[in-house]
Every structure is written in C-alpha cells, then in structure tokens.
Amino acid sequence: MRALADVSFAVGPGRILGVLGHNGAGKTTLVDILSTRVRADAGTARVCGWDVRSGGSQVRRRIGVATQFTALDDALSGAENLVLLARLLGATAKQARERAAELLAAFDLTEAAGRRVKTYSGGMRRRTDLAACLLGRPEVLFLDEPSTGLDPVACRQLWDIIKRLAGLGITVVLTTQYLAEAEHLADEVLVLAAGRVVAADTPTALKRRLGSQQLTLTFPEAWHGDRALQRLRGLGLRGVLDPRSGAVVLPVDGGGDVVAAVRAVDDERLPVARVRVTEPTLEDVYLTLHGAGQVSR
C-alpha cells in the first residue's frame, strides 16, 4: 500500500502550511519524509533548497521537528532538558544556559524552569518541546499535531507562539485533525485523505467552498434525502448525502439559506426528523470536497 501519492506543494519563508487529515491520512509520513527521518521510495522534496535524499544532513541542520511524542526527559527539569540538548548541538555550557533561559522566558516557562518535566501540564510540555526545537535556530519547523491532547486555553497559547515564530520568518509545516486550527493558523491548507491531496487552498477559499456553516437535515428514509437534494439544487444550494447517517449536509451562508432550505423541503412535504446548524468540521471538508462515500478513513 502507498502511504502517500501525488502529493505536491511548496511553502515560502515565514509561511504556515497546515496539513489537515484524519488518522492514517499520511500526515506523519509526510513530516517524516520532509524531515529526513524516513526515506521515500519515490518522488523528490527539497527543504531550504536541499534535497531530502542527497542533502539530509544539510536539511537536518536547518529544521526543527516536534513529533507527537515528546523527546524530553521527564526526570530532568525544563531548563536541564534544554541545556542538555543545546550542549548536544555544540553550544558551550554558558551559551547553552543563556539560550535555554531565553527560550524558557519567551515561552512563559521561566517559573517552571527548575521543576521536573514530569510535573508539567500538557501545554507546558508542548511549549518546552517547541523551545527544544528552536535551540538550533531552524529556518523550518515541522510540528506534527502540536495541539492534539491540549485543552482550549493551552491550544490558544500554542497558536499564539506558532504565529509569533512565523512572524520571525520561520516557515512552519504543521499537521492537524482540526479544521478550525488549520483555518486559524495556516496561510495555506493541504487536505490529505488516504495519502492523497484532496484540496490545496487558502483557508478563505476553503471556507468559501464549505460555507460559513453546515446545515444537516435528517430524514426518516433515504429517498427523502434524495428528493431533498434535488429540490435544494433547484435553489442553488448544493448539498451531499452523508453515507453514514443518510442525512443531507449542505454548506450555508447565514440564516437566509437555512430558512430557504427548510422551507423548500417543507414545500415538498418531506418529513424532516432533525435540523442542525453547525460549524464545518474536517468531516464536512471530506464530504463536501469529495462527495459522498468516496473517501475512506
């Protein structure tokens, strides 16, 4: 089986690329290949101008990678972790201490710096991880699902940091399962499904295709849904049938669309069992961009 196929993209300096996809979509494989941890069987990729195959050590010198699993030593303090890693990168003891202190301060970790990482919250751990990634002053940062497992406050804090780093000119490639995260952070979004790119767009364009909200109409029987789709199409509202629930899902922009859609199915005397208006999710991206039932998880 191919983990990735026909994936092609470019990211400029100081830009944030969001790689959006479910579990198993190929996000980690993509990060592993670009960060030279895994060799692709075919295809080419360049990072900072260097080929990942022939210029691996040049690439590694210019990147920072935060995987889903932290590389920190739980038994050491945050400061000790950073000093140790800085020393491994060739810094003198004094340089390492200074750089560690600087990064800990930048990430609001000064107070916790002397405590063992074991006692850190998920958000603090993730910030320490990120600080460790920056020790080598990378030009490109790869962050594999940085917000997974974080509470909303820690998430926001992380997002602010990521934006700040991009503002300093660091290119960020981050993977996520959350549409809202990609929309909030990324300059460009690559949607991966089963190892393929199903969309490559700006968040604004993606939003336009998805609508600002999603209307879900559930009917007692499948033919009701089919009939509703036809009728809605006549109104210029393009919905899809969700194969899992049998519900009709359509992107809508504001209350006017919702009222028009509900009125139309009512005119057809179709019995609506349930009406729901929600923010679009990754599910809706797959459903809307790829049509019903074409994307397997």
Ligand SMILES: Nc1ncnc2c1ncn2[C@@H]1O[C@H](COP(=O)(O)OP(=O)(O)O)[C@@H](O)[C@H]1O
């Ligand atoms: N080295 C590899 N070679 C081939 N297939 C792999 C390799 N590593 C992972 N896979 C498969 O590739 C798919 C994508 O995995 P992964 O990149 O981990 O997805 P994600 O990070 O989006 O959850 C999975 O089906 C996985 O089993």
Ligand SMILES: [Mg+2]
């Ligand atoms: Mg992964």
